[in-house]
Amino acid sequence: MIKKAKSVLRKNEFVFLLARTVSYAVRRLIGLTLGKMRRPFQVRTYLKEHKVRKLHVGCGPNLYEGWLNTDGFPARSGIVYLDATRRLPFQNASWDFIYSEHFIEHISLRETYRLLQESFRCLKPGGVLRIATPDLVKICALLQDDVNRQQVAKHYIDHLATTCLPGFPCRSPAVAVNLSLREWGHKFIFDFKTLSELLGQVGFKDITECAVSKSEHLSLQGIEKHGEAIGSEDFNLLETMVVEATKPSTLVK
Numbered sequence: 001m002i003k004k005a006k007s008v009l010r011k012n013e014f015v016f017l018l019a020r021t022v023s024y025a026v027r028r029l030i031g032l033t034l035g036k037m038r039r040p041f042q043v044r045t046y047l048k049e050h051k052v053r054k055l056h057v058g059c060g061p062n063l064y065e066g067w068l069n070t071d072g073f074p075a076r077s078g079i080v081y082l083d084a085t086r087r088l089p090f091q092n093a094s095w096d097f098i099y100s101e102h103f104i105e106h107i108s109l110r111e112t113y114r115l116l117q118e119s120f121r122c123l124k125p126g127g128v129l130r131i132a133t134p135d136l137v138k139i140c141a142l143l144q145d146d147v148n149r150q151q152v153a154k155h156y157i158d159h160l161a162t163t164c165l166p167g168f169p170c171r172s173p174a175v176a177v178n179l180s181l182r183e184w185g186h187k188f189i190f191d192f193k194t195l196s197e198l199l200g201q202v203g204f205k206d207i208t209e210c211a212v213s214k215s216e217h218l219s220l221q222g223i224e225k226h227g228e229a230i231g232s233e234d235f236n237l238l239e240t241m242v243v244e245a246t247k248p249s250t251l252v253k
Helices: 002-010 013-049 109-122 136-143 151-164 173-185 192-202 226-230 233-239
Strands: 054-057 068-071 095-101 123-134 205-210 240-246
Touching: 013 068, 054 109, 095 109, 109 123, 109 192, 123 136, 123 192, 136 151, 136 173, 136 233, 136 240, 151 173, 151 233, 192 205, 192 240, 226 233, 233 240
Parallel strands: 054 068, 054 095, 095 123
Antiparallel strands: 123 240, 205 240
């Protein structure tokens, strides 16, 4: 029902943007008022009940058991309000794991860098940050003939056009690439080299690219949900990179 409504709204760009803006404004207002007042209690309760502390940043509608699920636009009850573009309201070295999925592409490059700095500060020594986000290299590869002729890529290109430009006559790889870079409020799409460089500058070590849903850490296995959100795990694998980085156990002063 919701997907059908979105498809209808997208046929009128002005109405769609207006509806989306109003929806986000209402959720933001709830977060800044009721959400902000409730947050200290919610955080204290979580920390008291969990020895292994796991912070989920930009959770959207996805609530993970055993995690503190946070978002700047709370979409349902149980989500803790958190503006991840500002200083995180947590003590130094207080979290074992921090995770975000398809979130950092919605904030600016400077805001992402600050979030990486804050994640480093808030993680315990030996703590791990895991980020899933669109991969610029994978997206731009759609322009290559040997890639865009593959069945999954063809369906992906058609899916983007159908979702974002219903009724539009052109569904080329270039259209798909531009939609991937600019739609859904995307502000900056990373490649692994750029993201790993920023992580290294912040102080993270052991920066590795992982397969979707795979990790050496049990708490980080099988947690990607973007495939469910877009209706295809094949599409998720085609567009997503996952990066893990560890805060050193011993920091050099």
